[in-house]
Amino acid sequence: MPRENRAGSTTSNERFNESLHRTLTDDGTFHYKDINTSTGIRSGFSENRFIPQVVQLAFFPNVRHGIGYKYSSMFNPIPVETVAFVLTVIHASIDEWSSGHQVSASFTEAAHAKFYRGIMDNLNKWAEANPSAWLNIHTKWYKRAFRTGGGVNPMQADVHISKAAMTAARAELGRRTGLTDSEDDGDDGAGSNADNNRDTAQDGE
Structure with a gap:
């Protein structure tokens, strides 16, 4: 120059x-x-x-x-x-x-x-x-x-779980439909069953 x-x-x-x-x-x-x-x-x-x-x-x-x-x-x-x-x-x-x-x-x-x-x-x-x-x-x-300027590269991401864990999670999801009652919804599902049992007991009194 x-x-x-x-x-x-x-x-x-x-x-x-x-x-x-x-x-x-x-x-x-x-x-x-x-x-x-x-x-x-x-x-x-x-x-x-x-x-x-x-x-x-x-x-x-x-x-x-x-x-x-x-x-x-x-x-x-x-x-x-x-x-x-x-x-x-x-x-x-x-x-x-x-x-x-x-x-x-x-x-x-x-x-x-x-x-x-x-x-x-x-x-x-x-x-x-x-x-x-x-x-x-x-x-x-x-x-x-x-x-x-101090920004975090928007194209980068942290890896939160291992590749093996992600593979297993993807395989599990692949076997589900998300539509049947037999697929346990966790706490929400447990709460719903408890409510149903309580209502049934009250009806029988």
Whole structure:
């Protein structure tokens, strides 16, 4: 990946920052996973490691306040809209260095809606090439963010009884219909029989 911006208002630093800004924003370079600055070859479209990190920090900071936990079904897998929003925010931050030194700007819909719509279109076209791979990548991001923020993996479960005990229980259930009186219902059934016997005794008095 290209190096970070240089602080300081010297001419050389500003030229470096301007060049870095052009490199990162050229054809979406900033969101690729791997970039060979010597050959210009890029791979891992929209898979830069910062993307899932930002998703986790923004939506899964902790189980008490994270919107990703409150509406977990909406984030599994991480939606294209979420990734597009994250990339829009990152692009806006990079754009603050376009002049060579940082000029902070408010993040508004008017200023960034056009980029958001464009990156959404790019992401959807990319996902269409291999929906299965897209699903795996974004599901992996969800699980990682969920765990990192302190959540218990919803795909895991504790084993409460042994495999042998479960096999025996399943076999027993397989022999039953659940419809006949001969199948003892336990305490409820015993209670019912006792009540019936008491009623019969009272009738005979």
